[in-house]
Amino acid sequence: MKFKKSNKLYKKGLVHLVGAVNSPVRAFTSVGGNPLFIKKAKGTKITDVDGNEFIDLVLSYGPMILGHRHKKVQKGVEKALKNGYSFGASTENEIKLAKIVCDAFPGMDKVRFVNSGTEAVISGVRLARAYTGKDKIIKFSGCYHGHQDSLLVAAGSGLATLSMPGSKGVPEGAVKNTLISNYNDLESVKKHFEEHDDIAAVIIEPICGNMGVVIPQGNFLKELKAYLETKGALLIADEVMTGFRSKFGGAQELLGVEADITCLGKVIGGGFPVGAYGARNEIMQEVAPLGGMYQAGTLSGNPIAMAGGIATLTELKKQNPYKKFEETGSILEVILLETAKKYHVDLSVNRFGSMLNPFFTKTNVTNFEEAQTSDTAKFAVFFWEMIKNGVFLPPSQFEAWFLSSALTDNDIKVIANAVDKGMLAISKM
Numbered sequence: 228m229k230f231k232k233s234n235k236l237y238k239k240g241l242v243h244l245v246g247a248v249n250s251p252v253r254a255f256t257s258v259g260g261n262p263l264f265i266k267k268a269k270g271t272k273i274t275d276v277d278g279n280e281f282i283d284l285v286l287s288y289g290p291m292i293l294g295h296r297h298k299k300v301q302k303g304v305e306k307a308l309k310n311g312y313s314f315g316a317s318t319e320n321e322i323k324l325a326k327i328v329c330d331a332f333p334g335m336d337k338v339r340f341v342n343s344g345t346e347a348v349i350s351g352v353r354l355a356r357a358y359t360g361k362d363k364i365i366k367f368s369g370c371y372h373g374h375q376d377s378l379l380v381a382a383g384s385g386l387a388t389l390s391m392p393g394s395k396g397v398p399e400g401a402v403k404n405t406l407i408s409n410y411n412d413l414e415s416v417k418k419h420f421e422e423h424d425d426i427a428a429v430i431i432e433p434i435c436g437n438m439g440v441v442i443p444q445g446n447f448l449k450e451l452k453a454y455l456e457t458k459g460a461l462l463i464a465d466e467v468m469t470g471f472r473s474k475f476g477g478a479q480e481l482l483g484v485e486a487d488i489t490c491l492g493k494v495i496g497g498g499f500p501v502g503a504y505g506a507r508n509e510i511m512q513e514v515a516p517l518g519g520m521y522q523a524g525t526l527s528g529n530p531i532a533m534a535g536g537i538a539t540l541t542e543l544k545k546q547n548p549y550k551k552f553e554e555t556g557s558i559l560e561v562i563l564l565e566t567a568k569k570y571h572v573d574l575s576v577n578r579f580g581s582m583l584n585p586f587f588t589k590t591n592v593t594n595f596e597e598a599q600t601s602d603t604a605k606f607a608v609f610f611w612e613m614i615k616n617g618v619f620l621p622p623s624q625f626e627a628w629f630l631s632s633a634l635t636d637n638d639i640k641v642i643a644n645a646v647d648k649g650m651l652a653i654s655k656m
């Protein structure tokens with residue numbers, strides 16, 4: 228497999244782009260080698276500029292849940308393009324997408340669209356503070372909530388990949404109202420409430436995907452929600468990754484927990500820049516122009532992005548692929564575990580529906596500390612074997628793999644073969 232054109236573009240890209248990427252998770256820092264430059268994608272396949280074709284398990288870090296360029300989405304977006312790109316005024320499609328979203332999440336009477344998951348969380352946190360009149364926020368170690376200052380601590384995702392404890396440029400004042408708890412550890416939440424009486428909310432990835440996949444154990448979420456109610460604090464579900472993916476109504480539908488504020492991104496735009504935050508009427512009442520919490524956006528509710536979201540979610544609802552995701556996901560999980568066993572490689576696989584990933588460790592991974600026991604050198608070897616055998620993975624141990632509803636039995640065979648080559652290579656390390 229040749230990467231001649233990618234390597235050339237990488238060198239060219241380094242001149243005017245930072246690390247030749249526009250998001251550090253796309254850099255190949257932790258797996259070595261240079262990032263691939265992509266030319267196009269269709270269905271389950273992604274093609275680089277050298278003409279190499281891969282089964283895509285990155286799916287743009289989640290959004291492409293129907294596979295790439297689904298014909299209904301393509302049609303919806305092309306139709307919208309003919310009417311103009313952006314107006315700075317309301318359009319009917321915003322109302323349509325709002326209805327689809329609010330119908331999916333019972334705790335949402337109203338929604339506000341923004342342009343990214345980061346923006347959705349910035350706004351969701353501001354809303355929790357506006358509504359409760361309190362300042363402190365609890366987040367969990369290893370959960371990623373976008374790159375705003377106040378939550379860029381113990382934040383998993385790209386920081387974990389690059390072994391960064393936090394970000395430079397975040398002033399102390401910006402994180403002084405951020406408290407950290409351990410995932411799956413309610414006691415570590417209660418401890419903060421015993422010490423502080425000004426906690427507005429707890430923000431959580433209800434199924435975590437940003438330290439690799441980590442699953443809430445037992446009734447963790449339900450118990451957390453019940454506890455917060457006794458304290459008058461809100462639960463913010465950051466469903467940027469899990470919304471419309473775990474179930475149409477996200478992890479909340481799957482796990483039977485209703486958050487006070489929900490943040491969305493990724494799948495909601497089907498590959499176009501859409502984020503959203505929403506809540507019950509009494510909470511959303513705080514947002515301008517109804518209330519005193521200000522939040523705005525020149526391109527928010529962009530007509531092309533709305534069309535992409537409407538077409539994606541409409542088709543997704545029709546396909547209802549969640550049972551298939553569960554089946555395909557469990558097949559992949561078994562392939563990973565059995566192949567690891569065959570080659571005597573220590574492996575622990577975490578999966579929830581269509582999100583999964585292997586950790587190269589004997590440890591059962593239920594929090595960030597355990598996730599970090601994974602042997603990232605083994606992951607790097609595995610990553611390149613997967614590439615060479617036709618499977619595109621996120622270039623990090625700490626990112627989830629995603630499945631699309633387009634995945635075929637033949638794709639699974641290609642993945643199985645690549646996994647075999649990957650584990651074999653590790654067994655020779």
Ligand SMILES: *Cc1c(COP(=O)(O)O)cnc(C)c1O
Nearest residue numbers: 343344345371372373467468492
């Ligand atoms: C991806 C992600 C974000 C950030 O979304 P962007 O669109 O990258 O800004 C926030 N929270 C979670 C849980 C995410 O997975």
